[in-house]
Amino acid sequence: MSVAVVVFGRVGDLPDRLERLRGPVTIVRHCDELTEVIALAETGLADAALLLGPADEIDAAFADELAFHGVPAVAITDEPEVAERLTGLGLGVEPTTTGEQSVADLLELLVSGSHRPARGARHASQTVEATHVEVRDPGRILAVWGPTGSTGKTVVAVNLAAEAAMAGQRVLLVDADTYGSSVAVHLGLLDESAGIAQLCRLSDQGMLDESGYERSCAVVAVGGTTLRVATGLPRPQRWPELRAAALTRVLDFVRRRVDLVVVDVASLLERDEDLTYDTSAPQRNGATLAVLESAAEIIAVGAADSVGVPRLVKALEDLLEILPEAEPRVVFNRVRRSSVGPSPERALRETWERFGPGPALAAQLPSDPEAADRALLQGSVLAEVAPDSELRARIAELVAVTVRRRTGLLGRASGALGAGRSAG
Known part of the structure; x- marks a missing residue:
């Protein structure tokens, strides 16, 4: 299975490392704007998105638009608060220390439908402290x-x-x-x-x-x-x-x-x-x-x-x-x-x-x-x-x-x- 990936942002060399794997994941476009990512998703040229750009530009409207077109996305960040926010939007999130093969495998699983990031899931690198939360039946x-x-x-x-x-x-x-x-x-x-x-x-x-x-x-x-x-x-x-x-x-x-x-x-x-x-x-x-x-x-x-x-x-x-x-x-x-x-x-x-x-x-x-x-x-x-x-x-x-x-x-x-x- 070939996976066409569009990349938002030009931070780091992860896209180059993914290309050097010469596996099913192929980088088809580098985008400087989220609107470009959406446009490629609409045309069907993108199977998945890799988000390396500024996280503050990524919101639920963008995540919902990608989901509407059936394009999963993975964001790369080491900031726990940002990671929690993005996972809450339904995006896959990985730290910068994740290897290129692991990112490629995750993109392939997301596109195949074998894995779906859960909204509200916590970032793997986070340390969650136990706090008292009142348990309430939903109104x-x-x-x-x-x-x-x-x-x-x-x-x-x-x-x-x-x-x-x-x-x-x-x-x-x-x-x-x-x-x-x-x-x-x-x-x-x-x-x-x-x-x-x-x-x-x-x-x-x-x-x-x-x-x-x-x-x-x-x-x-x-x-x-x-x-x-x-x-x-x-x-x-x-x-x-x-x-x-x-x-x-x-x-x-x-x-x-x-x-x-x-x-x-x-x-x-x-x-x-x-x-x-x-x-x-x-x-x-x-x-x-x-x-x-x-x-x-x-x-x-x-x-x-x-x-x-x-x-x-x-x-x-x-x-x-x-x-x-x-x-x-x-x-x-x-x-x-x-x-x-x-x-x-x-x-x-x-x-x-x-x-x-x-x-x-x-x-x-x-x-x-x-x-x-x-x-x-x-x-x-x-x-x-x-x-x-x-x-x-x-x-x-x-x-x-x-x-x-x-x-x-x-x-x-x-x-x-x-x-x-x-x-x-």
Whole structure:
């Protein structure tokens, strides 16, 4: 088997030593830029890559692009921190003391598929000191999604997160809407930094750790407790910052630090590159698809009117075509007589039983514009501005929390979503 290798960087004589072996590994090109490596991978001229150049230029976007084209890579470094970061990106890493025959053998194994470097594996030369790490069961990811139009899904997402936090769960609220993020506004956060973009950037650099997580996520006080919030993009044109692969890694990271991750996502599901690209290209809807694929549960929020119901039917058909194993919980929002009729809940239930694409109707949220507007105006949640509202109680039920009226106390209902723990 012949292995065509492209080399990034011109440090040392390893490429020359590989050539002198006169084995299956052949150096076909020396590249000064990572974009050249990607271009050769796209054309099929490279079977593998040997990375000798500056490690700080190598990020997850580059590693993901190589993986997309099926081109494995080996980086050479003696710096333990750099080695750990690169192995975390899924690259093979060897120290400079490794002989040329060992590097050639590794490249051949990677190309043949006999060996795959594991993401997060540690560099062989590292000495790992034992440290105490809290063992936690991964938390659940709950995606709040819905069809186009003003369905009120952000109101649902924000208050779901607040109710779960007040019931004792450790909660992270994430705004991953690439068309119109608004979680920050609902919570009175004037944040231009886009916490979710910061997390994705750290993930792409292989530098996402506990410190970066805490710096990127705001701590918001609600109802006598707190929840963390990864705010969304302040401007929609920044959507390329939420790469699907990076967001998937972020979700896997944060779910190991909380009990529940509530994610507000955009509506559209089309895979952009299927329409116009033959290569790995940025997808504006990739963030939504990544969240829905990672979610343990999807809450589909639709508007309870003659426009919102058929929109939700069509949107769910599209969702189930992409994710046939998904079992979304269907929720109608802003249920009112003026838009549905004298018995709105019964009418909606009968309509859904007749025309719904499969998933049963899970809940109906009453229209309460006064409470919702007051919460938005004050940058707060329903539990604080309208604790006895029926809307608040119905939303709380979606995370198996029962609101006791008048006393304002919260209790867990049976079958609570995830194991609840006191916020630390």
